Amino acid sequence: NIFRISADLSHLASIVILLETIRKTRQVDGISLKTQLLYVLVFCTRYLDLLTFRWTSLYNTLMKFFFIGTSIYVIKLMQECKIKNPVAYKDMMARDTFQIKYLLGPSAILAMVFNYKFTILELCWSFSVWLESVAILPQLFMLSRSGKAGTLTTHYIFALGLYRALYIPNWIWRYYTENRFEKLSIFTGLLQTALYSDFFYIYYKKVIKGGGFELP
C-alpha cells in the first residue's frame, strides 16, 4: 500500500542523506556513533530470517540486505573519519555520551516478556523492534546538548522519523484490508514516533518555515 511504500522510501532517503552528509563534510559532525551502532544491531537481529531462506519477496530481501549493508557501511565511513579528521572525531565522541546500556537492557527484558514465540528468531525480532524504537535517543540527546545541527543532519533525522510514522497509517490500512494486527510492531512504532514528536515540531518550525535549526 501507498503508506508502506512511502515509509520504505523515506527510510531509504534517510540513509542516502546520512551517507551524503558524511561524504560531503568528510567528517562526522553531529552524527551519533552510538545511534548508528544500535541500528547495525537492530537490522542484524531483525533480519535473521534471511538465514532461514523463507523469503517473502525479492523486494523484502533486497531491502533487508540494503539496510544491513548500509548500516555497516556508515560505521566504516565514520571510522575512516577517525583517521582523516581525528579532531572532529574526538569532538563527536566527547559529545556522544548517552549511556546505551539503558536502552539495550530494557529492550532485552521487554523482548523476553513481549514476543510472539519464545524462539531465538522471535526473541531477536522483538528485541530489534524495541531497540529500534529508542535507538535515536543518543542522536537526539547529542543534538539537544549541542543545540545546533547541520541541515542535512536534521533532514536525516526527519526522514528517519517519518518512516516509522508512515508505518502507522499502513497498519491501520492493513487492519481493515487484511484484518492484520501486529501489536508489537504497532506499539513500538507508536513509541518510536512519539520520541520524534518534539523533534518534528522543531523541524517544522525552523526548517520548513525557514531559519536555522536550533534547539533550546
Added chain:
Amino acid sequence: STTLLEHDEL
C-alpha cells in the same frame, strides 16, 4: 490470526 505472524515488514 492464530498462526505465527510473518514479519513481512521492514
